[in-house]
Amino acid sequence: MRTHHKARTRLVLTGAAMLTAIGLLAGCTAGAEEEAAVDGGGTSTEENAESGETVVIGFSGPAADHGWLGAINSGAQAAADSFDDVELRVAEGTNDANAQIAAVETFINDGVDAIVLLPTDGAALTEVAIAAMAAGIPVINVDREFSSPFAARATILGDNYGMGVSAGTYICEQLGGEGFVAEIAGIDSLPLTQDRSRGFEDALSDCGLEVDARVAADFTVAGGESVTSQLLAANPQIDAIWNHDDDQGIGVLAAITAAGREEFFMMGGAGSRNAMDAIAADDSVLKATVIYPSTQAADGVALARLIAQAKTMGDLITPGIPKRIVLDAPVVTKDNVEEFIDLSFAS
Structure with a gap:
């Protein structure tokens, strides 16, 4: 595994969905006094925003036979494209667990720096995810959970x-x-x-x-x-x-x-x-x-980058990347639809 250095976090447009939902990754820029107060907690938002050594991330998700899944896949690519230090290798989408296992095995053999995986079946993909982790490749589990806590470095879920x-x-x-x-x-x-x-x-x-x-x-x-x-x-x-x-x-x-x-x-x-x-x-x-956020895989790419480059989440005092993130499930009505419409996806 390579040693990675400083990188950059940007807002990402995920198809029709803007990645403003992951303010938790970039956060708002703190004032000088706030930065001084949390300086010992880990890397700052500004440090995370700087470009670093290229991170190779393998991504595998189900077939995009549904509007939400299509947005998941396009969001992962858009997130990767927003970083000049990320190379995303995308496996063909599939609803066949065996085909997805084979794709992850290819990522392991290729020695990628991290894997973002939305499993077609969480239980079926658990063993190969554990194998990736054992090989020193952090796995970011998206949306459908594995059946073992040892299968992922971080998990991002809708609620x-x-x-x-x-x-x-x-x-x-x-x-x-x-x-x-x-x-x-x-x-x-x-x-x-x-x-x-x-x-x-x-x-x-x-x-x-x-x-x-x-x-x-x-x-x-x-x-x-x-x-x-x-x-x-x-x-x-x-x-x-x-x-x-x-x-x-x-x-x-x-x-x-x-x-x-x-x-x-x-x-x-x-x-x-x-x-x-x-x-x-x-x-x-x-x-x-x-x-139900279609930005989860995009969030996963952003997290994979930080993990591979040994960074922490900007604006969190506790160093490191959280093990588990559950995203919000807000209600959208005519009164607030303009706040959320850029996060929507095409059916």
Whole structure:
């Protein structure tokens, strides 16, 4: 492994998503007095911002068969392109765990400086990630967790449970504790869907509401349209709907339009551009969405660079890079959509 020196952190445009969400990596520039107070904590934001020896980072993610995944992949490349001391080697996206394992093994054999990995299956990729770590290559785990704490140097996650809490809290605020609530989930077998539903149910229960009707789609437009048609046919009166995913939300809205239903309001999830445009226009039942950051792989590239160059996070007093980072899940409405629209992704 090479010894790396000083580097630079920039704001990154991740396709349609700006990496302002990772202020935690660069932070705001501190005044002279503040810098003096934390000088012993590690490298400063300014030091991290200086270019250093080139870092070779291997990146592997699933096939971009979904708008959010497409933004994940393009965000990783955009982040790398923003640094003149990062070389990103991108494996072909795949939903085949064995093919992804082979890609990581290639990175190990090539002796890259770090690996950013969004596993198609966290458990299946755990062993090869441990092998990379054992070879002295730090692994940054993105979005889907490995099954061993020894498989990653750092983990960056969206907050699936927090998404459910945010959605349930918003609906409670709008309904005041009374109303018929429906839920359109993604794929029920996935832990992320289970976490979102659990957070949603917990938040609703705090204001005396519950999920009165629930269907699960498959994170596709066709799936969203099909299950929503069934949901609407079975329930003549609905007050609020939470749809877990803005990509499948295109189909959800199509079904709602076809049924001529508008007695309820809906909120989405993830933060697509078309959802935010609809929220800003305020001319449909879609009134809000909950962010699930598509900047996670871009964040991973920025962290991989700092780790490989033995840097710390700017503006943190404690030296080193945190082991685990869970990103926020804010609610976007017409009142704050302009603050978030540059973080959106194309469906």
